Amino acid sequence: MSEHGDSIAAIATPRGSGGVGIIRVSGADISALLENLKLATPVPRTASLRKIHDANGRLIDEVLVLYFPAPASFTGEDVLELQGHGGLVIMDMLLERVLTCGCRQARPGEFSERAFLNDKLDLVxxxxxxxxxxxxxxxxxxxxxxxxxxxxxxxxxxxxxxxxxxxxxxxxxxxxxxxxxxxxxxxxxxxxxxxxxxxxxxxxxxxxxxxxxRDGLHLVLAGKPNAGKSSLLNRLTAADTAIVSDVPGTTRDVIRERVHIDGIPIDVTDTAGLRDTADAIESEGVARARQELSRADRVLLVVDDADFSSDLLADLDDYLHAEVPVTVVRNKIDLTGRNSQIENIDGVDIVSMSTRTGDGLRLLTEHLKQVTGLATVPEGVFTAxxxxxxxxxxxxxxxxxxxxxxxxxxxxxxxxxxxxxxxxxxxxxxxxxxxxxxxxxxxxxxxxx
Ligand SMILES: Nc1nc2c(ncn2[C@@H]2O[C@H](COP(=O)(O)OP(=O)(O)OP(=O)(O)O)[C@@H](O)[C@H]2O)c(=O)[nH]1
Ligand SMILES: [Mg+2]
Structure with a gap:
């Protein structure tokens, strides 16, 4: 915490190889660090090229030094940035050198935390x-x-x-x-x-x-075995994500994928087909599906159009939660000859489509965009x-x-x-x-x- 004001250091660039790697240092007073590194106090906010040596005087790297004296810095403390060659080992060597010269390794988020504690930023x-x-x-x-x-x-x-x-x-x-x-x-x-x-x-x-x-819509695909839930997941992710087969009860594990529909994040969860079963593993899959259904922002209830009836929906009602909104997907219309469409019957949105041909998929994705409230992102929306x-x-x-x-x-x-x-x-x-x-x-x- 900043009340200590001790100097902290960390590699600020991602781990890996890159043209440049940056070591960031912040502390109430970094003059001792500069002295230990044998660096003359750099001109504030001006890049200067400096050599960094190890304890035995061997050159580690030649770096660009940037110095932001307190309080005009990101953290509100003295901040030093060393821009060196962006390699895994050389960055470690530079960090190690800085750490032996009077700094400690920063905790995650500690620079931002100091900025917050020094009133440079609020929490939002x-x-x-x-x-x-x-x-x-x-x-x-x-x-x-x-x-x-x-x-x-x-x-x-x-x-x-x-x-x-x-x-x-x-x-x-x-x-x-x-x-x-x-x-x-x-x-x-x-x-x-x-x-x-x-x-x-x-x-x-x-x-x-x-x-x-920021967090996306948490969408759960549910329905009877073989309705086409996994096929729909694969369509939405445009990849062969889940196993599809004509054997009812294929999916047992919960499968999660994040997709973006026109920039809107949607977490799609595929689940085991809902039915009573004597199979212990499938039964566990159904229990997990139930759990997912309780946590969903919205459920896509997938039904085989050939089986579609109000009885079927009533039958599945037991698995659903009153407070979680549902969109019904009448799938496999390529087999029944029904037109792709979206309707609202008694307050329930129903999309007719085929995951096999892709007919109606756009209706579904547009509908999903609508329900996120982000279909037309108003100017001025901010993350929360x-x-x-x-x-x-x-x-x-x-x-x-x-x-x-x-x-x-x-x-x-x-x-x-x-x-x-x-x-x-x-x-x-x-x-x-x-x-x-x-x-x-x-x-x-x-x-x-
Ligand atoms: N003709 C046609 N077949 C489909 C369509 N969607 C899925 N299928 C077929 O229906 C069968 C079941 O599809 P899945 O996606 O595995 O169904 P599921 O709901 O995930 O089934 P479980 O994991 O067993 O609960 C497969 O043989 C698919 O090829 C479709 O739109 N049209
Ligand atoms: Mg499946």
């Missing part, structure tokens, strides 16, 4: 760094960059400011004797709470899209994480509960609910956070970040 922005690096689509990169630039944080702050304003107003009434409480402008408070609720709900909706953009959504939901509940305490007026309780709402919002940007949470967030970063 620090998380966005990881998201930018891990993004698998251009849309996700743009979303993560918006979070990194502070778009998400600004909206949290704006709600937080309104909350503080209302709190101050409400708290002004707390010291009033009971008889004067009648003067409490309950209606005005109620209106302000409602406008806060609206603002939080709107932010929640955008953040939900952002979370989908589950923990942000949880915090926004909790903040919303506190404000709603507060508003319910206005009739009869209980300003002290309202003030408490608003205080809690503000604390929860502060958890998003990191104004209020536990050591544990910070450890969890930064621990998931890679070393050198």
């Amino acid at each position: 922005q620090a998380e966005a760094i990881a998201d930018v690096i891990e993004s698998h689509s251009r849309t996700a990169v743009r979303g993560a960059m918006r979070s990194l630039q502070g778009d998400f944080s600004r909206r949290v702050h704006s709600i937080s400011d309104d909350l503080i304003h209302l709190r101050t107003h409400v708290e002004a009434y707390l010291d009033f004797p009971d008889e004067e409480i009648d003067t409490l402008p309950s209606e005005e408070f109620s209106t302000q709470c409602q406008s806060l609720e609206r603002a939080i709900s709107e932010l929640l909706a955008t953040a939900r899209q952002g979370q989908m953009l 994480r589950q923990r942000h959504l949880d915090a926004l939901r909790r903040a919303l509940v506190f404000v709603q509960q507060g508003r319910n305490l206005l009739d009869p007026p209980r300003p002290e309780l309202l003030a408490e609910e608003l205080r809690q709402a503000q604390t929860v919002l502060g958890e998003i940007t990191g104004e209020f956070t536990s050591e544990d949470l910070l450890g969890e967030i930064f621990g998931s970063f890679c070393i050198g970040k």
